[in-house]
Amino acid sequence: MEAAGPWIPGLLAATEARLAEIAAAHGPRLAEHAGATIAAGGKRLRPLLVLVAAGAEPRVPAGLVRAGVAVELVHSATLVHDDVLDAAPLRRGRPTVWASAGRGAATAAGDVLFAAAFAELARNERADEVRALSRAGSALAMGELLQRADAWKRDVSRERYLHRCELKTARLFEAACTLGVLEAGGSAGDAELLAVFGRRVGLAFQLLDDVLDVSGPAERTGKHRGTDLLDGTVTLPFIIARERSEALAAVDPRAITTPERAEALCDQIAATGALEASREHAHSVVAAAKAGLPEGGAPAQRRALELVAESVVARYA
């Protein structure tokens, strides 16, 4: 990521340090829970997007770091709540807060992280930034609501699934881009141009994540294949596979009750070619994200944004 700007690695390190500081600021118990979640949060793609969306070397690096930290905290908060709702024992191969501390502690830990996100962002003294993040936070929760409402349903459409991904994932990627542009002094119009990019990258990210749940390997995801199926979450590979196979169309999602059954179903889904079709969909979304980047921006930033989009695909290659 040096290519995106020589200041980026330093700011990512500052993001990491601040996240650790916030995790430690709420007492030892929360430090353990929040710290574990933040640590398990992955590759910091969202803070990276904030930094790259900002473009040139920032005049106020601290403001940009705060924006990235805030986005990552909202992401971490929803991870904790998702794990509670899914009763998920593991995330990236480590015990979840839910598993190690229980439902109550995990729900509260998520709320603390959520509140901390807004406290952090408020320090930028920018109401438009707070608004962008709270809208994304709201969309995330709405997406979760939709997922619960659609759980175990036979007739989840592609459109419905894509709308859910939009809410659940894409809108926070969008917010990351918006925050980067705004904090760098860009206008709301500038922000809108990159917002579309962020939304598409986020959608591709979720699509590929859902493919990985079916394809495995479990060593990559830290959980069994078919976890979504076991949770009643109908994703694109299953939707496509059902269009292609009468046998799969006849499967009642409620009947998928054991890990063995879920794994067997994953094999059947893969046999229809639905994984390739889903991957292709994701790749076309990434291509659209890159093609839709605004003309006339700095070439270095354009290349950096393309690299971020490609890294989402590479992650799953």
Add this chain to the structure above:
Amino acid sequence: MEAAGPWIPGLLAATEARLAEIAAAHGPRLAEHAGATIAAGGKRLRPLLVLVAAGAEPRVPAGLVRAGVAVELVHSATLVHDDVLDAAPLRRGRPTVWASAGRGAATAAGDVLFAAAFAELARNERADEVRALSRAGSALAMGELLQRADAWKRDVSRERYLHRCELKTARLFEAACTLGVLEAGGSAGDAELLAVFGRRVGLAFQLLDDVLDVSGPAERTGKHRGTDLLDGTVTLPFIIARERSEALAAVDPRAITTPERAEALCDQIAATGALEASREHAHSVVAAAKAGLPEGGAPAQRRALELVAESVVARYA
């Protein structure tokens, strides 16, 4: 509340209208869940506190209403999450979101309300206000975390209990006062003076709420007596009663597993005089709140603040 200022009833009505608008803004499903929670939220004591803390007739009434709405939304969000964690079927005699829509929908509904609170407050363009609210939101969650950590414990001390009330309840009352002062153009120093008042009123509120759980009647609370005991939540009446009765000191909170056992225990607690002692503690906190009001304020505002403090006591008389 006319006494506090002839503009107050109108602004409370505007608060109510805006809360209904926000509940309806996230689709029919959430409208139902969020609307029910907001409706069940009670007497709007927190928005009232925002309005009264502002003092004179506001120059920007909309800003004050937004602050009250934001505080009430954070309150509603935590109610939904609390009901999930307590698996509470009823709140104020109505089915909870958890009961009517399930764990997933209720957790997500709480997150939406939480995000909506910050979106609303951000419109005031005041980073200090967002900070005050996010700190309170964080404290609320920390209080909830503490409550879970202390659940079923024999040795919860008075200090520990009071600290939990501080986090769980008092800090949002404090934020209500802070927001009122800041939005009215007061300094951080002015805000600090009323913050102490808000914290005390909030503490008294929680103390009396905990007394009500033991004293009943169930028609007042919309739930069985001893619900806290059944949930493993050790409150002041039980702590005092255990100091006074060896029989009660010997009770293992884990052994309270049926509503009948909890109700019988409530009678035993009442017989020790612990309810009167708890009420007295609350009344002394209210007296301190009133006595600690800053000298030299407008007499009308002072009287209005005293009335709010007294209304907390009157609610339980």
